[in-house]
Amino acid sequence: MVDRRDERPPTEETGTSRRSFLSRLWLGLGGLALAEYVWLMVEFLRPRPDPAEAAGVLVAGPVEQFELDSVTAFPAGRFYLTRLADGGFLAVSRECTHLGCTVPWMADEGRFVCPCHSSAYDIRGDVLSPPAPRALDIHPVRIENGIVKVDTGRTLKRRYFEASQVARA
Amino acid sequence: MARDRHAKGPEAEEEADGSSGSPPGLPSRLWRSIFRTPLTPRTERERKRVVLNHLVLHMRPVRVPERTIPFRHTFGLGGMSATLVGLLILTGVLLMFVYEPSPDRAYGSIEALRRNVRFGGLVRNVHHWSANLLVFVAFLHLLRTFFTGAFHGARQFNWVIGVLLLIVVLAANFTGYLLPWDQLSFWAITIVTGMLGYLPVIGEGVIRLARGGTEIGSATLINFYTFHTTVIPVTIVGLMAFHFWRVRKAGGVVIPREPADDPADKPATVLFVPSLLMREFVTGLLLVAAVMVLAVALDAGLGAPANPGMSPNPAKAPWYFLGLQELLLHFHPTWAVVILPGLALLGLLAIPYLRYDPPMEGAWFVSETGRSLAVAGALAAVALTPLWVLLDEYVIDWSGWLGGLPPGLSEGLVPAVVALGIIWAVIRLAGRQYGGNRQETLQAAFAFLATALVILTAVGVWFRGEGMALGWPWTP
Numbered sequence: 334m335v336d337r338r339d340e341r342p343p344t345e346e347t348g349t350s351r352r353s354f355l356s357r358l359w360l361g362l363g364g365l366a367l368a369e370y371v372w373l374m375v376e377f378l379r380p381r382p383d384p385a386e387a388a389g390v391l392v393a394g395p396v397e398q399f400e401l402d403s404v405t406a407f408p409a410g411r412f413y414l415t416r417l418a419d420g421g422f423l424a425v426s427r428e429c430t431h432l433g434c435t436v437p438w439m440a441d442e443g444r445f446v447c448p449c450h451s452s453a454y455d456i457r458g459d460v461l462s463p464p465a466p467r468a469l470d471i472h473p474v475r476i477e478n479g480i481v482k483v484d485t486g487r488t489l490k491r492r493y494f495e496a497s498q499v500a501r502a
Numbered sequence: 503m504a505r506d507r508h509a510k511g512p513e514a515e516e517e518a519d520g521s522s523g524s525p526p527g528l529p530s531r532l533w534r535s536i537f538r539t540p541l542t543p544r545t546e547r548e549r550k551r552v553v554l555n556h557l558v559l560h561m562r563p564v565r566v567p568e569r570t571i572p573f574r575h576t577f578g579l580g581g582m583s584a585t586l587v588g589l590l591i592l593t594g595v596l597l598m599f600v601y602e603p604s605p606d607r608a609y610g611s612i613e614a615l616r617r618n619v620r621f622g623g624l625v626r627n628v629h630h631w632s633a634n635l636l637v638f639v640a641f642l643h644l645l646r647t648f649f650t651g652a653f654h655g656a657r658q659f660n661w662v663i664g665v666l667l668l669i670v671v672l673a674a675n676f677t678g679y680l681l682p683w684d685q686l687s688f689w690a691i692t693i694v695t696g697m698l699g700y701l702p703v704i705g706e707g708v709i710r711l712a713r714g715g716t717e718i719g720s721a722t723l724i725n726f727y728t729f730h731t732t733v734i735p736v737t738i739v740g741l742m743a744f745h746f747w748r749v750r751k752a753g754g755v756v757i758p759r760e761p762a763d764d765p766a767d768k769p770a771t772v773l774f775v776p777s778l779l780m781r782e783f784v785t786g787l788l789l790v791a792a793v794m795v796l797a798v799a800l801d802a803g804l805g806a807p808a809n810p811g812m813s814p815n816p817a818k819a820p821w822y823f824l825g826l827q828e829l830l831l832h833f834h835p836t837w838a839v840v841i842l843p844g845l846a847l848l849g850l851l852a853i854p855y856l857r858y859d860p861p862m863e864g865a866w867f868v869s870e871t872g873r874s875l876a877v878a879g880a881l882a883a884v885a886l887t888p889l890w891v892l893l894d895e896y897v898i899d900w901s902g903w904l905g906g907l908p909p910g911l912s913e914g915l916v917p918a919v920v921a922l923g924i925i926w927a928v929i930r931l932a933g934r935q936y937g938g939n940r941q942e943t944l945q946a947a948f949a950f951l952a953t954a955l956v957i958l959t960a961v962g963v964w965f966r967g968e969g970m971a972l973g974w975p976w977t978p
């Protein structure tokens with residue numbers, strides 16, 4: 334025989350614990366819906382592909398067009414094509430590595446000087462004076478059949494100038 | 503939902519109509535169905551009831567402690583912040599009718615607003631000045647709540663909500679700053695988003711997210727515009743409702759006391775209507791009038807259109823971030839942009855949760871000792887902050903002196919430890935002079951840091967010229 338006294342009647346606790354489990358589930362689902370909205374917002378804010386960046390390769394011109402030890406601005410590609418004294422090419426970004434101002438080339442001083450907080454860079458983009466923490470970014474340069482091409486879709490960060498960064502005909 | 507126990511009172515149920523005689527006509531019945539209590543209450547009973555039965559006023563208490571009423575207790579600074587937010591919303595909506603958020607049209611639409619829309623320039627000026635005043639007033643409000651010790655007990659979390667409000671107000675100002683799309687706004691946003699690049703590891707990604715790409719362009723503008731006109735205002739209004747509700751739940755603002763008063767005394771109360779309501783209303787009206795005068799007298803200005811190819815010299819962040827930009831001239835970027843502001847924010851949030859022995863609220867500066875300590879902290883900052891700026895500019899050369907160390911140490915950790923050491927020494931010295939418990943001592947540190955921030959900001963605004971070199975404001 335079953336002792337009925339041992340069989341515990343459904344107490345308030347078991348009742349509420351099932352109910353509280355369910356309500357917690359509902360609450361959790363509501364929270365999930367909210368989180369999904371936040372996720373959606375992040376997806377909408379994610380940078381969309383930039384056509385200028387995707388465009389990629391910019392044809393700068395024939396090698397002979399650029400004098401030794403010269404700097405030519407390419408405003409459309411937001412960079413300078415510099416030809417070093419030894420004939421090598423570098424495509425130097427115009428964006429200051431300190432906080433992102435646009436650095437002009439000071440031809441008479443032979444260096445880039447940032448107007449915002451006076452960082453200075455040499456013709457290779459190496460830092461001459463701070464606050465800039467590192468050399469100007471570069472874009473890969475290719476020379477095909479005597480034509481200089483710059484891949485503006487790719488930006489290479491660097492700490493210092495190194496000889497391996499230079500493209501040669 | 504928390505049920506308001508006052509609203510359940512029998513008074514709320516019955517009609518506000520005590521008259522007898524001929525039944526009222528339709529217009530008057532219609533009026534009473536909308537406004538169940540007279541709008542200009544005359545009897546005490548009506549004054550209580552108007553608070554309970556009114557959608558907006560029911561957030562406010564029926565009675566308030568009499569001693570909290572005088573203007574110089576809160577200086578009305580919280581109410582002024584709320585008034586300015588109201589002005590910003592009203593004028594912002596008007597601006598939205600004219601403003602076009604695309605790089606090609608933004609600048610032109612503001613020009614057209616100034617030229618072709620009657621009162622267009624004025625409304626823009628009101629928006630501009632309210633926004634800048636709001637930062638200033640909210641900062642003063644923060645000082646008021648700190649130095650009257652209004653962050654203990656029931657008010658702990660309201661301090662945190664206040665800090666969140668301050669952050670959102672800065673975000674509103676910052677996103678608004680880009681919208682005119684002139685040289686000033688373009689390069690200020692460039693610089694401040696550039697600072698994000700110094701966040702370790704995630705910096706690059708955060709910049710791209712903030713700018714909507716690698717450069718500031720149409721994606722940046724539309725993102726900023728949307729945040730500025732939807733997400734941020736809704737957040738501010740929501741936080742403000744939370745903030746006010748917490749003030750009410752704490753039994754109104756902190757009750758002013760002399761240090762000697764017995765905290766157990768029950769304060770005498772007065773009716774909210776009209777004692778406090780009229781004061782708030784008058785303060786708000788006077789502020790609106792003052793903003794109007796400012797907007798007529800001083801034009802917000804519009805520089806040359808944004809030109810991504812040419813940075814102006816110098817390029818400065820908006821004024822409320824110039825303290826940060828000034829730090830950047832003295833500390834390694836990771837320290838200036840991430841570690842020091844992060845520590846400051848953590849410290850600010852921690853203030854209500856420190857252990858105080860005992861927590862003191864209501865008296866300005868806690869006590870005479872507390873006042874002396876706060877003054878000592880502020881004066882020390884007045885002396886030492888400019889000295890630090892000058893020495894660092896002309897004498898100190900951390901990386902030169904500590905040649906071997908990486909810049910994160912020589913220009914970050916070392917100067918930071920030196921600066922914090924100096925502050926610590928100041929507090930110890932002041933403590934030796936005046937004594938003081940923890941809350942009083944904290945006031946010395948807080949006064950020092952708040953004053954230093956004000957001075958660094960002033961240096962950034964007035965004493966930094968071309969190439970961010972130091973100079974006098976009157977010699978261009």
Ligand code: HEM
Pocket residue numbers: 587590591593594595597598601612626629630633634636671674675676678679680681682730731732735738802
């Ligand atoms: C706390 C709230 C707000 C702050 C601090 C704020 C701040 C600013 C600032 C600093 C500007 C730049 C004005 C200038 O100097 O030219 C601005 C512009 C603008 N704001 Fe707001 N704003 C706020 C709320 C709003 C709201 C609620 C709206 C619309 C619903 C709005 C719409 C606009 C528009 C359309 C502009 C562009 C027009 C212009 O630049 O003059 N703002 N805001």
Ligand code: HEM
Pocket residue numbers: 576578579580581583584587640641643644647652653657660661662663664665667668671742745749752754755756
């Ligand atoms: C948009 C920004 C803000 C608005 C509209 C606002 C509004 C208010 C109002 C109306 C009050 C009632 C008492 C008074 O006027 O002083 C108040 C109290 C308070 N606020 Fe704010 N506030 C803002 C920002 C802040 C900030 C930045 C802080 C500090 C971190 C803060 C902390 C507090 C505290 C602790 C109280 C309680 C004061 C007491 O009980 O005496 N609030 N606020």
Ligand code: FES
Pocket residue numbers: 429430431432433434447448449450451452464465
């Ligand atoms: S952005 Fe070029 S030096 Fe600061």
